[in-house]
Amino acid sequence: MLNAVGIDVSKGRSTVAVLQPGGVVIHKPFDVSHNSKDLHDLAHYLVTLDGETRVVMESTGRYHEPILHALSEAGLFVSAVNPHLIKNFGNNTIRKIKTDPADAKKIARYTLDNWTSLREYSAMDTTRTELKTLNSQFSFFMKQKISAKANLIALLDETYPGVNKLFNSPTRPDGSEKWVDYAYSFWHVNCVLDSGLKAFTERYKSFCKRHGYNCQPDKPAQIYEQAKALVPVAPKDSIYKELIQDSIKQLNLISQHVEQLRKKMDELASTLPEYNTVRSMYCVGPSL
Incomplete structure (x- = not known):
């Protein structure tokens, strides 16, 4: 029956x-x-x-x-x-x-x-449900990341215009970006110019070593010359420094969480039977 x-x-x-x-x-x-x-x-x-x-x-x-x-x-x-x-x-x-x-x-x-x-x-359905939930959270925090980055660039446009275009290094697995780390230390044009080229070069080398970035020999001079042509509209004072550095901390925190979610999603998706088939398709990478 x-x-x-x-x-x-x-x-x-x-x-x-x-x-x-x-x-x-x-x-x-x-x-x-x-x-x-x-x-x-x-x-x-x-x-x-x-x-x-x-x-x-x-x-x-x-x-x-x-x-x-x-x-x-x-x-x-x-x-x-x-x-x-x-x-x-x-x-x-x-x-x-x-x-x-x-x-x-x-x-x-x-x-x-x-x-x-x-x-x-089956358990596979549970996995797919978990992936949907992770994807929803990923989208939510990605929107926050985009908003936080736009806010940071708007602040830096007043103190160091174009700093977000100084480097083309890719985003690291932990979500950090070179221009963001750079802006935390050199948040104002005068942070570059006040001490002169020689002192800035040493500070830039220390920055690269501290964060594990490659230091191209001619990069400090390029950055210094570009900074000389910039006109900041905000003063170099503690208020703007605090606003910018707090914004960077917030952006880094969100970026780190986004990458953790991305990693969890890929690990969970890899347990599904169709994962290897989809990944073998042309132009399909982890994010897609």
Whole structure:
């Protein structure tokens, strides 16, 4: 005997319908709250049904996850399907019935009609859900990084215009950038010019050594000559120094977090079976 369980998921509550072949209703549609007791009772009821039982629900963002995990951990066959598949299923009537019980029955009928092709929820689905969550956080902090960088450049345009274009070194694995580290030490044009070329050259070499950057012999002189042509509009005082250095600290913190998220995403994605196939495609790198 086949028991098709259709679950219409809502926030904090779901409607459950149980059908057998021929449209036989085993249980009138009923509501279940997403709390531990109700989910435990639902799992116990479904496990005790005679015959083979399969549960189908729509993949609705995050709302379906509590009931999906509870039923899967109880040993039930659970499948979360794309809502578009349910929407286009069985549209052979001109009547538009849109209620939770009707939707639950529709999902149960979909379960019966697609019994053999249903894909059971697995640990791989958990991995993909985690990747979606990481990607959401990655996008959120990337927006913050872009905003923080734009704010820093706007401040530096008043004290050291064009400092963000002095170097073309790539971003490091920890998220740091050479021009940002440079601007922390040389936040104003006069930080370069006041002590003269010789003293600046020594300070620049010390900066490169301290941060692990290559020091090209002719670079200090180039930077010094470029600085002589710049006209800062803000004075070299403690207020601007504090604003700029605090902005750099904030940017570095966000950049470091972004790169940590990027690394976690790549490590997690590498556990999926399709990872190596996708990475072998032309022009596909870690970020993509």
